[in-house]
Amino acid sequence: VAPGQSSPPRVEVSKLFPDNAYPIGEEVEYQNDNAYRTTSEEKRALDRSNSDYLTDYRQGAEIHRQVRTYARANIKPGMSLTEIAEMIENSTRALTGHPGLEEGDNIKGGVAFPTGLSINHCAAHYTPNLGNKTVLQQSDVLKVDFGVHLNGYIVDSAFTMAFEPRFDPLLAAVRAATNTGIALAGIDARMSEIGAGIQETMESHEIELNGQLSPIKSIRNLNGHTITPYSIHGGSSGKSVPIVASPNNTDRMEEGETYAIETFGSTGKGFVRDDGEVSHYARNPDAPKNTPLRISSAKGLLRVIDKNFGTLPWCRRYLDRLGQEKYLLGLNCLVQSGVVNDYPPLVDIKGSYTAQWEHTILLRPNVKEVVSRGTDY
Numbered sequence: 066v067a068p069g070q071s072s073p074p075r076v077e078v079s080k081l082f083p084d085n086a087y088p089i090g091e092e093v094e095y096q097n098d099n100a101y102r103t104t105s106e107e108k109r110a111l112d113r114s115n116s117d118y119l120t121d122y123r124q125g126a127e128i129h130r131q132v133r134t135y136a137r138a139n140i141k142p143g144m145s146l147t148e149i150a151e152m153i154e155n156s157t158r159a160l161t162g163h164p165g166l167e168e169g170d171n172i173k174g175g176v177a178f179p180t181g182l183s184i185n186h187c188a189a190h191y192t193p194n195l196g197n198k199t200v201l202q203q204s205d206v207l208k209v210d211f212g213v214h215l216n217g218y219i220v221d222s223a224f225t226m227a228f229e230p231r232f233d234p235l236l237a238a239v240r241a242a243t244n245t246g247i248a249l250a251g252i253d254a255r256m257s258e259i260g261a262g263i264q265e266t267m268e269s270h271e272i273e274l275n276g277q278l279s280p281i282k283s284i285r286n287l288n289g290h291t292i293t294p295y296s297i298h299g300g301s302s303g304k305s306v307p308i309v310a311s312p313n314n315t316d317r318m319e320e321g322e323t324y325a326i327e328t329f330g331s332t333g334k335g336f337v338r339d340d341g342e343v344s345h346y347a348r349n350p351d352a353p354k355n356t357p358l359r360i361s362s363a364k365g366l367l368r369v370i371d372k373n374f375g376t377l378p379w380c381r382r383y384l385d386r387l388g389q390e391k392y393l394l395g396l397n398c399l400v401q402s403g404v405v406n407d408y409p410p411l412v413d414i415k416g417s418y419t420a421q422w423e424h425t426i427l428l429r430p431n432v433k434e435v436v437s438r439g440t441d442y
């Protein structure tokens with residue numbers, strides 16, 4: 066337990082670092098043509114001018130580490146997914162000092178997006194809705210993907226948990242692939258080269274399950290992504306980081322950008338599709354203003370969404386928590402009219418197993434900082 070922190074974590078982290086001197090993430094120097102940045106006085110001065118953004122990111126990262134340390138020690142088979150989600154969300158709200166119950170509070174800081182708790186062949190975008198009775202099983206492979214934000218600076222980091230050693234090769238393959246992606250990332254790095262490197266690492270691993278040797282595939286239609294303030298996708302102009310070799314697209318990473326470097330491995334097809342009940346939603350930032358809404362309850366619901374989440378992703382449980390009831394008709398109207406996007410669970414084939422590891426990196430002018438790095442992963 067971090068000095069001064071309780072178990073479960075409930076002490077606001079800003080009180081543990083009175084002079085705002087949060088731990089710096091893992092700093093990796095740029096190489097080759099960008100090696101000059103390490104000592105360039107111009108680049109170092111530019112970096113020093115970003116102190117507020119760095120402080121917010123590092124506070125968010127420290128909160129992420131303290132929450133996940135408790136979660137990784139206390140998530141056990143037999144717990145309901147709802148219990149696990151609330152463990153993580155209540156800790157995040159306490160440590161950021163933003164319970165998110167008063168209008169606008171969650172815009173200042175707190176939970177950045179729904180706590181992903183995707184299991185086995187489900188790779189992403191799953192979190193329980195009200196009444197979900199699912200209980201974590203001993204044989205499950207659980208992806209825990211959660212985000213913390215301060216003033217819209219989002220730390221997006223994820224890890225995988227399994228309780229049976231037979232899955233260790235899958236978790237190790239994806240963890241190595243994510244670290245390859247982090248190593249290859251940098252200013253001027255080409256997205257296509259990063260994707261190829263990730264896939265090479267991922268597919269150099271295999272796993273024996275039920276007496277059969279299976280290759281581990283990179284999930285070709287999932288990717289890492291840019292992160293911008295209040296936008297987990299980097300907005301409509303967001304860039305993607307492929308996790309497979311892709312056509313030599315010319316997209317490159319640039320100075321000052323923030324990336325979620327995440328890779329997904331699978332023992333199935335290595336391809337996900339939408340399936341199952343939706344829990345994840347986000348305001349469509351490109352929706353035309355004042356789209357006519359036919360259902361009157363939709364107008365009030367949209368106001369609650371705009372006031373409490375803005376462009377941050379949210380889930381049905383967050384509406385329940387704000388006291389909203391019988392909102393499904395209005396919600397479906399907002400989705401149908403394109404004002405809100407829905408994000409169904411993303412699944413590979415039944416019987417397959419998927420794993421994920423993710424970090425947030427900052428392409429600072431003089432150094433690459435893996436801000437969410439911890440001693441755990």
Ligand SMILES: COc1ccc(Cn2nnc3c2[C@](C)(O)CC[C@@H]3OC(=O)NC(C)C)cc1
Nearest residue numbers: 178189190286287288290297345346347378408
């Ligand atoms: C609506 O709630 C959310 C919550 C988190 C995110 C963050 N994210 N953005 N893109 C992705 C993600 C996840 C949740 O990390 C999982 C991988 C996914 O990558 C991807 O390729 N997705 C499609 C293009 C197939 C997005 C929305």
Ligand SMILES: [Co+2]
Nearest residue numbers: 210221223423
């Ligand atoms: Co994520």
